[in-house]
Amino acid sequence: MRPTYRRIDPGLIEQLASAPQRFEFFQAVRLLERVFAAREGRLPRERPLESIRFRNSTALAFAPSQIEAVECHRRVDAEGQESGELERIEITPSFIGMLGIHGTLPSHYTERVADRERFHKDRAARAFFDLFSNRAVGNFYRAWKKYRLPVAYEQDRRQSFLPMVLALAGLGFDALRDRFQSDSGGVDDEVIAHFAGVLRQRPLSAAVLQDVLAGYFRVPLRVEQFVGKWYALPLDQRSTLGGTNAALGASMLLGERVWQRSLRIRIWIGPLADDMHAQFLPRGERAAALEKLLSLSTGHHFEYEIRPILHADHVRPARxxxxxxxxxxxxxLTRPADTDRDDPMFESHPVH
Structure with a gap:
């Protein structure tokens, strides 16, 4: 007794063959392209449309859908029996071709071809027109998917589409991308591409920065602006009698430091569990990833005060x-903690 062979994606193939009117033309070809490519372990762009054939319609009635008919052909073994493995699929689109209600040739061509096929069992004329229509429809589908960005990403993943999006984010060179992926806390290319649009906004608002960081790390996070700090003045910028920077009302400053609120941003992260909290501390993977994302989003124009918050339930005494x-x-501690602890603080991108 012959063994039973499992067909590839029987649900999808059978649905398409039994009810082709439920599918749009481009979506059907796209799904079939993925089925054949997955069977051979290749990307869809690496496999031509040789297993998908396009035929001419011989109907002159109004087309109720984009696909008129779908016919599946399976491999035949030496005994003349189907092995169950899908070899090719023939699709008859109703909206494009040389024959049919929307064909480029006059309708009497369709009438003669349909007459010979129906009453004389002669399929040669239709097969002749299919030679030209198959290539034309195939090129039409390739032109459609070439400029659809989601389809382009699905076709080649990291080969051409992803580098274009990364270039919009400022990472058009391989060396820059490698820097973000190297060592611990590497940020994946696809993550950067996902946020490329908002990260290149100038100026970048605190609300956008907060949403990007919270969306990437999936933790509670808050960005606090205009955090003040004393900054020491370089020696060559301090005011001295008889020297430079001593114009009253213009460049003169009294003292060795100045209070600034426009250079520092505080980022509150948490409350966090102890294992997650440790990753946001210095030398942690998430702390390294946070520093890389901050470099990409705002460059080195600001300095950041990172404040990870440890949840009260995870505060344990030192031992x-x-x-x-x-x-x-x-x-x-002398008793269990009843409040979250935000004692840890470290700086990123310090301004000297």
Whole structure:
């Protein structure tokens, strides 16, 4: 008894063959292209449309859908029996071709071809026109998918579409992309491409930056603007008697430091569990990824004060041999904590 062979994607193929009017032409060809490519372990763009043939319609009635008929052909073994493996599919589109109600040739061509096929069992005339129509419809489909960005990404993934989107984000060179993916805390190309549109907005608002970071890390996150800090003045910019920078009301400054609120941004992250909290501390993977995303979004125009918050349920007292770091996750407690702890603080992109 012959063994039973499992067909590839029987649900999709059978649905398309039994009810082709339920499918749009481009979507049907796109799905079939993926089926044949997946069977051979290749991307859709690497496989030509040799397994999908396009035929001419011989109907002169109003077309109710884009696809008139679909016929499946399966491989035949040496015994003359179907092996169950799909070899090719013939699609008859109703909106394009040389024959039919929307054909480019006059209708009497369709009438003569249909007459010979129906009453004389002569399929040669239709097959002759199919030689030209198959190539024309195939090129029409290729032209359609060439300028559809979602389809282009599906076709080649990282080969051409992704580099174009990364170029919009400022990462058009391989060396720059490698820098974001190297070491711990690497940021994947597809993540950067997802946020490319908003990251290149100038100026980048705090609300957008907050949404991007919260969307990437999937944790509660808040961006606080205009955080003040004392900045030391370089020696050559300090006011001295008889020297430079001593114009009263213009460039004169008293003191060795100045208070600025326009250079510093504070990022609150959390409350977090202890394992997630550790990743946002210095030398953590998420801390490294955060620094790379901040470099991509705002460059080095601002400095950031990172404040990861440890959830109260995960605050534990310090103990010898516990591997805790002073000032980050070590606490001296006499009773269980009832509040979240935001003691840890470290800087990113400091302005000197």
């Amino acid at each position: 010898l041999g516990g591997g805790m770091r002073l000032g980050f996750d070590s606490f001296i």
